[in-house]
Amino acid sequence: MSVNIAIDGPAGAGKSTIAKMVAGKLNFIYVDTGAMYRAMGLYFHNLGISPEDGDSICNACKGADISIVYEAGVQQVFLNGENVTGLLRTEEAGKMASAISGYAKVREKLVELQQKMAALENVVMDGRDIGTVVLPGADLKIYLTASVETRAKRRFLELTEKGIPCNIKEIEKDIEERDYHDMHRENSPLRRAEDAIYLDSSDMTIDEVADAILDALSQKEGKSGQE
Numbered sequence: 001m002s003v004n005i006a007i008d009g010p011a012g013a014g015k016s017t018i019a020k021m022v023a024g025k026l027n028f029i030y031v032d033t034g035a036m037y038r039a040m041g042l043y044f045h046n047l048g049i050s051p052e053d054g055d056s057i058c059n060a061c062k063g064a065d066i067s068i069v070y071e072a073g074v075q076q077v078f079l080n081g082e083n084v085t086g087l088l089r090t091e092e093a094g095k096m097a098s099a100i101s102g103y104a105k106v107r108e109k110l111v112e113l114q115q116k117m118a119a120l121e122n123v124v125m126d127g128r129d130i131g132t133v134v135l136p137g138a139d140l141k142i143y144l145t146a147s148v149e150t151r152a153k154r155r156f157l158e159l160t161e162k163g164i165p166c167n168i169k170e171i172e173k174d175i176e177e178r179d180y181h182d183m184h185r186e187n188s189p190l191r192r193a194e195d196a197i198y199l200d201s202s203d204m205t206i207d208e209v210a211d212a213i214l215d216a217l218s219q220k221e222g223k224s225g226q227e
């Protein structure tokens with residue numbers, strides 16, 4: 001049986017950095033489910049379908065073939081045969097992903113792919129509904145968050161380092177809007193699973209968060225070994 005670690009939390013909480021680090025230390029595969037929603041968003045965008053047009057989104061869904069391949073341990077997302085990984089990390093792609101992720105048809109398709117991957121491999125999977133919907137039986141569930149100010153500051157530094165002009169107040173507003181949308185949609189809203197460990201990374205380093213997750217896993221494994 002594969003071992004599955006689920007990490008959920010709002011945008012900018014550091015999930016992908018942490019999940020990648022934990023996966024690397026455990027020699028597990030890191031599955032970035034946000035990238036799958038971003039690829040679906042790109043697909044609808046390329047077809048000229050607006051995120052508000054639910055009927056067209058549901059009809060077009062079956063034409064999107066998303067597949068995941070690992071190259072040197074790094075997740076590559078293919079959309080209808082094309083590697084679109086490099087196109088997914090923009091603010092625009094994030095907003096589009098958030099907007100289309102509320103549709104049940106979109107979620108069904110991606111959840112199935114995610115569950116298949118987790119059944120085959122040891123994974124650290126991050127997203128919004130991993131502990132609640134995708135892998136309710138995960139061996140370890142983490143809800144990783146940080147204050148809006150901390151998340152906006154991290155994003156600001158990341159963009160500034162890349163030379164991308166940005167405004168911290170606008171980033172804060174975008175984060176708040178995305179949180180609201182992700183937490184209040186009808187289908188699989190972001191929420192903490194009852195059995196998820198709550199970690200607020202606002203005043204923690206990346207290493208401290210990763211160590212907390214690895215310790216929690218060891219404790220769980222120790223307990224299940226005693227049973």
Ligand code: DC
Pocket residue numbers: 011012033034035037038094097098101102126127128129130178182
């Ligand atoms: O983690 P991210 O920023 O790459 O995710 C982009 C959007 O995709 C996010 O705002 C909501 C959606 N998403 C989702 O609904 N469920 C997931 N498991 C992962 C992402």
